[in-house]
Each structure stands twice: as C-alpha cells, then as structure tokens.
Amino acid sequence: MRTTHSRGLSAGSPWSTHSLEVDEARIAGYESNIQVRLYRRAGVGSLPVVLYFHGGGFVGGSLDDAEFAARHFAEHLPVLVISVGYSLAPAHPFPAALEDAYRAACWAMDAAKTIGSDGKRLFAAGHCAGGHVANGLAFVARDRGDVRIGALALFSPMLDPSMTCLADERVVDSDISPRQCLASYRAYLPMASQRMHPYAAPLESARLAGLPPMFIATARNDVLHVEAETYAARLIGAGVPTQVMRYANATHERIAYDTQALQDAERFFECHLHRSVTSG
Template identity: 35%
Template sequence: MTLDPQVVAWRAARATAGAVPLYTQTLAEARAADLAAIRAGGGAVEPVAEVRDSQVPGPAGPLPVRVHRPAGDGPLPTLVWFFGGGWTLGSVDTADGICRRLVNLAGCQTVTVGYRLAPEHPFPAAVQDCHAALRHLATHPDEFRIDAGRLAVGGDSAGGNLAAAVTLLARADGGPRLAAQVLVYPNTDQRPGRRPAGDEDPLLFNRHSVDWYRGHYLADPADASHPLASPLLAEDLSGLPPALVVTAGHDPLRAEGERYAERLGGAGVPTETADYPGMVHGFFAMPGVFDAGRDAQDRVAAFLRAHLGLDPASVGTDRG
C-alpha cells in the first residue's frame, strides 16, 4: 500500500527537521511535542460562537472540560469528545482544533473531557473519568445547555478506545442513551503481539509507539484482556449506539479498528466505516497538512448530523 504524497512530503520534512519518536523522549518532552505537533498540523484556528472551560465531578476530584458551542441559546445536540494521546499525552488543548471544526461542520456542541493521564493514573482511571463525566453531563443537561436526548460520544486513537469503553458502561448502567459513537483509528485490542511486524519507521506512528503507550496505561499486563481496555474482547456488542469507525492504511491499529467495526455490524449495530488507505495514524488531527484529515472530519460531521437530527442547511452560519 502506497503512502499518500502528502504523507511522503510530511515525513521528509520531519526527517529534515531532525524529528525523533515520542517514545524516545521523557514524558514532559513528549507531552509538549505532541501539543506542538497538533497545533502545527491543525491549520487555521476556526472561530466558534462560544468556548468555555469548566469542570465536572470525577471519581478522584473535579475534571476539566472544554465546551465549544455554535450560535444559539437553546439546548443543543452534544458530542462528548475524548482526546487521543495513548492515555499518556493530550489534553483539552490538543482536541481544541478538532472540536472547533466539528462544531462548525456539524452544528452540534462539543464537550471535551480532561481525563487523568497514565502512567501517573493507569487503567482504569481514564475510563472511570470519561464515564463519570458523561453521566454528569447527561443528568445535568441544563448546566451545559445540552439536549440530553441527542447525545453522542467520540474520540481519536486512545480517545476512540475510551469512547468505545464508555458505550459498554452506558449500556450496562441502562444509560445514558447515546445516539451515536465516533471511533477514529481506535485502539480496541491491547493484547501484545496482535500487530504485524514491519511497521518500524521511527518517523511514523509504529508498533513501538503502541507498546510505549500500552506500557504506561496498563500497570498490570493482565488488564490487556479486560473489555474496558480492549473493547474488541467484549462478549456482546449488541445494543450499542450507531457507529462510525475511521481507519488509516498505514496504521498499526488499522486491523483492530476494522475488526471492531465488523463485530459491531455483526451484533446488529448500524455501523459505517471510512478507510483512508494512504494515510497514517494521527492524520485526523492534522487537516492543515492532509486533505484526508479535512475529508475525514467532514465525514464525521455528516454522520453526526444524520444521527443527532441536525439540519445541514443551518451549518456553518453565524460563527462568532
């Protein structure tokens, strides 16, 4: 499978700049480099009608959340977004560009959850935080002007893993009822040795990257078989919300994303897939570099409009 020409150019620029893998850096260095790379690749910062930082209760204390809203005063359909970063990197800041674009493209509100990071807070801390935040948002809709009847979850990479895990918990708890789930190149199977050899390029996300993140997140290797760490291992996926699964061709997580989509569909869950053969992991967060990143965000927005009952004709107007 051939790399997209834009990926080839981006990789060459990284080589010229002397880029090194995040997994060779200290945690502080990697966290700073991750934020810088996402800001550099995100393109122009899009205005939205309102951006507000707030907090919601979490199992170990308050959790930061960032709210992005389109124009309008009433309760809005809402996407609860979980950022990527291997459960180790990332914050509400790294998700800012994605959420701004989805607000403008879909016309919904987004709420990004600042869950606790590993290795300081290993599994299941992030899952517990995301689930607690979702439950609070669903049961206190007036606090954030949420239409609780039109609620979706989503995330990229580790965030996609967390979104999938939260749908399992919501089903087990009898709510909240979710209208949709968006899983962008999700990690769905944490078990070692499940990815093909050969993806060794240090300038691209590779299986060493996956191992580094997993090593931080799973303090007990046995947790790799827990369905909330590896949603692909859940015995029953029926009754989950309609799903969109986005994958990239040159991504060690591609196969497990495809398998999860197949299992969802086989369990009767309405499931759409969007594969970008020439792309690499992380492209969704880099619409300023990759045309496919913009296309994938458009695809996610169309999916959200369809499942959150949003009028496409009203999208993109009255931006603040």
C-alpha cells in the first residue's frame, strides 16, 4: 500500500446504517498502478473480502460509479469491500483489466494484516464490464490455483463478445444498444482471436466445472439479459451452484443501484460467508 487516506462517510448519508471507514490506496497493476477504495465498518477486526468491479463497458466507469453498491455490501455484510479501479480500454486492452483484478486479489491476501482482511476468504462482484472482469477472475483463480474465490455476484454482466444471444432491441426497452456493446468489445478485445478466449468469452468455454457459486442478476430492459441467463443455464449444467434472477423494472445501468437486486446478492453472500466459515 503506497498511500492511504481516510475519506470517511459524510454526515447524513441517505444510505448509511453503519459508520464506515473508507480509505484509498494505489497498488501495482498489470501495466501500471491502479487505485483501490476500501470500505469497512468502523471498529471491526479481520474481515472476509468482497472485490467489487465497476461498470462502464471496459472503456469508462470509475470507483465513484461503484460507490453505491460497494457501500451497500460493506454496510450490510461483515466484509471488507475493495472496489478496484482496473485499467480501461482502448489504452489497456485484454487482459489488462483481468490481470489487474488478479493482482488486486493477490494484494488483498498479501496485505491482510495491514488492511484488516481475512485474505483466505475472497468473494467478488461486478456490474456490466465489471461483471465480465469478476467472472474472468474466477476462471483465473481456478486455473492458477493460488487464489480462491468463494462466490460471485454478477449484475447485468457482459459475457459474449460474439453477441449471439442478445435480446431483440425492438422489444426490449434497453438503455444499452448492441452497437454500444460491439464498440466496447472491440476496444477491449481488439484482436478477433481474443474474442474466443475462455476468460473473455465464457459462453464459448467448454470447461465451466470448478467455478465458484454464482448469483446473476439480469434486467428485463437490457439486451444483455439473454446471454447472462444462457450462461447461468450452462453453469447449472456444469454443476456450478447458480442463482439467476431477472428484475422486471430494472435496466442495464440501473441494476447496480437496484435495492432488491443488491439485497438478494447480499443474502446470497451471507449464505456463502457462513459456509466458508463452517468449511474452513
């Protein structure tokens, strides 16, 4: 941790139910240093970690965009939330964001005493491109074997660079278009061969077994909800414990702020936090 300073929770925050300590640090990323923001309840000791990855279609988004969801999990679960400001395309294409996520997970383990984390109990969540990054991290953790992700929560994740499972935009009142998705994938995956890599295209992967349990939240008003639900079905077929829920009044962008979706993810994590204690 190079630099850390307390940001604190502003008085009268509309969603504050617990006093939170909020700190920032810069850590070594894949190609350059990246910013992380840490959220924890004040006065609590060593905590499991939820790594959170913001949305933005690989080319945008920030730690501020992750603020609402990150605070929700830190306030309502006994966890340290580490929001990761991963590198963005097109300046940093695949696998930069994914490798940044992996380095953030390793940092959470290595710096456990400094940041007050239980580095052996890691979980991950993400929205949009951040869902793609969180999912890719689960693949990397499984394959490299030195990081273990206990469970994932994905909110309207981008999962299919081939874009073969989109909902009909003439029927779905989506706030993200196929053209925007295509531009995002081309920025992050500039080479055609990258768009078939299993870490980048999980719908194309023939090896899903061994991934952690997943909660997948989809929005009815989102052209991407079909691919996420298709992925959930394939995970279930591969023996991965998976819960998928579609939110009728949500959109692609708003689902990361949807109280019901966050509460459902919170309950999912609660279950797996308990299991990680009893099994550990």
